[in-house]
């Protein structure tokens with residue numbers, strides 16, 4: 001038996017449930033997480049280590065790259081935004097969470113013909129309080145039969161150039177003090193090797209005039225399809241993605257974020 005006495009009771013109750021034989025592969029897995037300090041957060045379980053064993057009834061779980069809605073829900077409960085925008089909406093997870101919480105939300109995707117990397121298509125400057133973004137990675141999963149689909153970028157440089165434009169579009173569309181939350185992962189590309197997209201996200205966000213406003217949130221990737229595969233090669237499996245929250249500085253002018 002694993003001693004769970006020093007685990008935050010909130011996590012302990014979840015870990016017991018997540019570690020059943022039916023839900024996980026073939027053995028229970030326990031992690032002893034550090035205790036979080038008590039503070040005035042309205043969502044005390046939102047810490048730098050995030051896991052939720054159930055995705056919640058948001059979006060469509062069978063959509064490629066779908067993310068559970070609970071992290072979005074906790075971020076919205078913490079930051080309490082007015083207008084929310086999801087420019088790469090996929091199956092509409094963020095919009096579903098906003099609907100449940102009564103928060104106005106606009107969401108688009110390349111599947112509807114909206115190109116988030118095109119500054120002419122992006123909503124006006126200083127429109128949103130919060131932008132949730134779960135971008136397509138470079139050639140991990142291919143989404144739309146459209147060359148503007150970020151995942152179909154022919155090279156990593158091309159991807160980063162368009163991704164940078166997307167981040168600049170987002171920075172510009174935020175009100176001063178508004179937040180951009182990006183859920184991103186690092187991975188290994190067969191030809192290009194390790195692709196540190198979280199590093200690139202930060203570089204591009206800082207270059208766009210944004211500042212990071214809280215800790216990285218390491219989200220455990222429960223239920224990733226790769227976790228059930230068997231590989232011949234030896235590598236260190238990545239079991240998380242990272243949510244980074246950036247802020248447009250309060251006193252920035254319209255022209256500072258373009």
Ligand SMILES: C[S@@+](CC[C@H](N)C(=O)[O-])C[C@H]1O[C@@H](n2cnc3c(N)ncnc32)[C@H](O)[C@@H]1O
Nearest residue numbers: 065066067088090091093110116134143149150
């Ligand atoms: C990781 S998925 C988002 C999944 C979503 N969070 C969900 O829970 O269903 C990334 C999405 O970005 C979209 N996408 C790719 N390139 C785009 C672009 N240039 N403009 C807008 N959307 C794009 C893809 O079609 C895909 O739906």
